[in-house]
Amino acid sequence: MATPRIVDLRRGVLEKNDVLAADLRDRYRAAGVRVSNWVSSPGSGKTALLARVLDHTATLGVAAAALVGDCASDNDAKRLAVTGVPVRQIVTEGLCHLEADLVAKHLDGWDLAALDMLVIENVGNLVCPTAYDLGEAMRVVLLSVTEGEDKPIKYPQLFSSADLVVLTKIDLSDAVEFDAAAAMAAIASVNPTAPVLSTSARTGLCVDELIDHLLEAHAPGDGS
């Protein structure tokens, strides 16, 4: 479908993004900050779960911060600001994914070395964020129980790129007749190695375990 010129240009954009992402990864590694990139459908509960994580990291004495991406509005940053953790909104003005240069610009003035953990919440989209490295050490792909167990099969590129898969809204499993075995099989069919966590922002299920995973998000070569 796409013409060769457009394919070439897109490749150029991705190559430029990869260079910037590698710079970011070096900065994160030098600062010793664990960085994760959260990707999912719109409405899968990224922000609600992140609010639980940030509430809990504060009580643990973990220094966390968040960048949240949306096409429009600063709703998510407002929701997270109540946790007291540093949060910045990236408004993409219609762009369907975050890119490394947007992330770099929004880090200006933050002392990364003072942080233990940085969470980047991507724009809600199961396709377009896939190819854009943000320098993260861990890509977290979230799937809510309300979305249907077959989503990993319908969006295999993204799910295969996950370092960690997080099932969300587990408290709604009965109401939506969620078939956990079918979901696990769908995830495993496209990504047999990523750990899978079953979480609930409502009940706090597995928030501790999620934080443990996030704190283990070392970039390759990072011995800290």
Next chain:
Amino acid sequence: MATPRIVDLRRGVLEKNDVLAADLRDRYRAAGVRVSNWVSSPGSGKTALLARVLDHTATLGVAAAALVGDCASDNDAKRLAVTGVPVRQIVTEGLCHLEADLVAKHLDGWDLAALDMLVIENVGNLVCPTAYDLGEAMRVVLLSVTEGEDKPIKYPQLFSSADLVVLTKIDLSDAVEFDAAAAMAAIASVNPTAPVLSTSARTGLCVDELIDHLLEAHAPGDGS
């Protein structure tokens, strides 16, 4: 962010799409077929609701057909095939939206004049399908009660382009503490004119009304 060359090329792609979409619209009008383009998040329940619609149109003697778009897999076409209605899967191989040329190719061999209604189920994505006209007379944007009431504010371009907004999974409203007034206010803030239907594929709520709307999807200038 995007360089001028990329912006120019994207404009070219959209202009080419608009020309093809205008051709499609002429074909639909000549055939007297009502065409709708269904767009939503992944997992908002497009396919389940469409299955209810197709089951019901069959009993009404309405000749319907469906094109369903996905990045990968033919799950949706299989789910809809049980209705006995003609269904074709468009596998986009990673492309995040449907385009008019993809639709045109998948209409080959279908007698549009024998159809009363054609539903095009887009790839699950609240951003990228927005700018791509598929020649439809009616754009249907779906929002499930599980996704959060603020989605129209976070994805205003798509919601403002809707001719009809369909709330889905209304049967789950209590389980997710859905705030219908907040959702209606969010929709109205970006699209004050589109009618809003509250539906449930599980209970069949408002499926009749949805079919009535779909059958009124005339292209401009179509007096049929």
